[in-house]
Amino acid sequence: MAEVVEDGFWTQTGELTDEARWLNTDGQHWTLKEAGATCRLQVGDFWQRTFYSPPICKSNAPALLRPFPPDHRVETEFVIEPQNQFDQAGLLVYCHDQCWLKAGIEYADGALRLSTVVTNGFSDWSTQVVATAGCALRVSRTSVQDYVVEVQNEAGAWDFIRIAHLDTKEQDTVRAGLYACAPQQIGGLVRFSRARLQQGIDFAHSA
Template structure:
């Protein structure tokens, strides 16, 4: 599959279709908006595709979220100024389905309350300049649309990186354990 790490965590392992990560402290992906800082040191395990490729990525995420902004899910990335991350984010003691879209160096953030499921299923589909993001709560949950976002269409010479991401931005964190199961990325033709 030719996956590689961007900001490899100190502790991680793979067993079959399961990837287990313990996030490093003070890691995040964010650009400027509202918080007036930039971080590009979160963990991202990805494959590269042609920049104009349509594709669908799915994964099941389970985490032991304990600290403000603990997070994990899927990521699509062109470079440090153009990326999308989606998944679970821990805010005020609760899990939220979360999406951050960063285009031209500016991040936005949207959340949907969820019932702290044991597993959050994610499905992200990219077609041309649009990314359709869906989530499902629990093993048997039905997928619901969370976001339809603009994402720049690049030429074939610029790779699109797609995979799993996780981070622990909190000031008082020691990181947390997160498990990704059944990561699947399919090129759509």
């Protein structure tokens, strides 16, 4: 079993834990309580260059992050209430604006999509349509540069949906945690019922 390093990103009174930091926000649109966090989606996004013309280069979505060393995993459970195209929420692994990974649920082209975007200079997006607006999700950092994204199925087991590489180095500061944004316009809502960082990798897969 993994040893819990810190069961949460905030205290029971809604204060940030010692190592938790906001990115691209001061947290004013987030409500942190013992039972979870609620966020009204604000304008912003993470995307770099791929597909769209003219190219979209954004790294301004709000997030709540903690240091994320190798042999750790970050986990959350949430429900999103989207209102506009590309409303999204989930987990973010962030090194810098050209090197990051996000995984969660995104509303795109009239459907809810379980999505993962991996960015090493250019963004690589994979999706699958889902029937519900909520999920339990975790990302494990299995080595300095390797990451695994998993979603919890109805039976409670974890299914991996992505094995990814990020160009992160041993000396880099890599952080991970919650993110939520509305690239088009303010409106949607997300409720996170848990968020935690754990030491140890509970993931089995071999060649």
